[in-house]
Amino acid sequence: MPPKVDQAAILILDIGRNVSTSDEKGKKSFFEEAKECVARVIERKIMSQDKNLLGVMLLGSKKTQNNMAEQCDGAFRHIEFLAELQAPTWKMIRDFPEKPTKSRGDWMDALVVAADHFKNGLSQVKVNSKKILLMTNFMCPTCLDENDIEKILNGFTEEEFELDVIGPDIYDESLKSEDIQLARKFVETTNGETATFEYAMQSCLLFHKKRTVNPTPWNVDLSIGPNIKIPVSSYIRLRDEPAVKTWLKAVKDPVTLTASSTEGIMSHKMHINTENQEVVEPDSVIKGYHYGQQIIPFAECDKSLLYEPGEKSLSLYGFTDASNINWQCLSGDGLAYIFGRKGDNKAKLAIRCLIECLHEMSLVGIVRRVYNKGNAPKMFAILPVIDTNNYVCLSMIPLCYKEEIKYMAFPPTNLKRYACSKEQVDGFKELIKAMDLMKAYDDTYEGTEAFPIAETVSPSVQYVLDCIAFRALNPGKPLPEPRDDILTLFKIPPLVQKRSKEPIEKLKNLFTLTKVEAKTRDRKRTQQQVDADMNDQNLEIKPDNQSNDGDMPTIQLPVTKKSNTITKIGTIDPVNDYKLLISNGTPLIDLIPEMAKVIENIVDCSFDGTYTKALEAMKHLRQECVKADPAPYNNWLQKFKKELTDRQKDDVLSLINDRQLNFILKAENSSSTHENVDSTQSQLYENDTVPDATELTMDTEINDLFDEM
Structure with a gap:
């Protein structure tokens, strides 16, 4: 054939x-x-x-x-x-x-x-x-x-x-x-x-046009309840598509500067083990999916656990008022029209009846669509479209799920200071009327509407196609700027610009606008602030009296004066800071959590693996708590050890045991509840595995049931 x-x-x-x-x-x-x-x-x-x-x-x-x-x-x-x-x-x-x-x-x-x-x-x-x-x-x-x-x-x-x-x-x-x-x-x-x-x-020939293709219908039965099925056909009305769907890679001929007709690119796919750099056979590969930072393997036997959306279907779930469907609820990359199946007059009559009812009652239908077996289901809104000149049909637009909608809170505008006078409101009405795009051109143009839907081309797509055509004919030249025909799409229609000139001038007089100037950084003022901060911190300049080489300039660095004004424990010398704060009269109950936090920060930020400074601070804190109250130290150490165990910091735990920095025992302080290490470990184990609130959240009948078992 x-x-x-x-x-x-x-x-x-x-x-x-x-x-x-x-x-x-x-x-x-x-x-x-x-x-x-x-x-x-x-x-x-x-x-x-x-x-x-x-x-x-x-x-x-x-x-x-x-x-x-x-x-x-x-x-x-x-x-x-x-x-x-x-x-x-x-x-x-x-x-x-x-x-x-x-x-x-x-x-x-x-x-x-x-x-x-x-x-x-x-x-x-x-x-x-x-x-x-x-x-x-x-x-x-x-x-x-x-x-x-x-x-x-x-x-x-x-x-x-x-x-x-x-x-x-x-x-x-x-x-x-x-x-x-x-x-x-x-x-x-x-x-x-x-x-x-x-x-x-x-x-x-002004703009590139898409290839004209015969529309392919998606035939399905519109199910309404368990007994009603209407044969319908869905056609794509609008769809966002890239300028070029597929790119074919080719080898460039150095002589003709075009794609070579004798050479091509051959690709080969293989799986490599990153640990030993060995090639893995396809039979030994198990597919997986990313779940956060973790890869979940998914074998062939796990396919039975997948959610099955079912066969191809279009099911009507219900109706809602048209005011409930806002533009924020709509998503997707296109629009489809639904008609009664071609050749089925009963289906066409039923769809027309449904459209007229939706239009009269201001309702919108919510449907669940499964394109074909294996595709995930999607929710759509079907809205009535009644065009007396052309057709009567249903438009189908995808709906957002709850997690896809982002709500943005704006301050209320119905305040007294935001109230507009009647002249200001009328001024905006005149501007809206003057900028009507339906009457944007005079009689010298074919149509009066500017930027009609489904007829206005995309400037970005047109420029991409122009660049492809230019590169095909001029391989060695730089890409040109967008032509004037494309830039015209960004300009205001001349008649609209002429009509809106007077209303804009009127609005400028009705609304007094204050120009907001961007604040610039004043270097002179910043330097003065730095000098003031240095004086507040009691910094002084240490002169350099030593003679240097004549070619080398003398550099004077600020040296901090020794001061006894310390407000918190630092990570540089925590033990001395602790002693200084105690001498200044700071209560012990305030210093213990602060010292514990400093020890945790030093352990987290230590890269040498010795933790000497943290252990010395921990030793000093333990000695102070032995003299006073051991409970804060023991409670903190219990939580600290649990965190180290969860983070697999076994080296820190071994150092704590070697330095004998465990819990304060009852023999050291009578206020302690810890008698020996074994009891401490068992108590820690019980606290980690049996929560205190378990008995409160479990019903007594369930406990009796377990006792009988």
């Missing part, structure tokens, strides 16, 4: 002597405008990534290379195929002639050659639409008589060829050439189109 192609087109570009000169001074010639237009057409065809075929024919070429010239000697001259029907490539643009020739060709002969190529060059391809784009100024008249022209026109009609003429305005009454009238007849008979270069470049 031959392959099918939606469209095949042949571009006929006139490069003869008749298009070499410009009609007006300072303007481009017909050849230059036609060359830019053809390049733009090929570029758009390539970037749309469609599967249509394209051929380029040169009219008025120095060479004669076509099938009809080989069959008829002396006819169909100066017609050459730059590229026969094939997928569009960048080479077509690179092979364009830079200058027009001095030859001339017959445009009617070019149409016959193009028709012959469609008939004989596509014998193994089935084409739905055959199009010929002719770009000539018709300044070279055809040499064929009326009978031959009539036969050609009948052949075009039978083969269903479409002829489009781009360049001159063939409907201009001032142009009374017979060839232009003949071209007009061909366009009308074949249901073709015509446009000038300016209109084609600004309207049809």
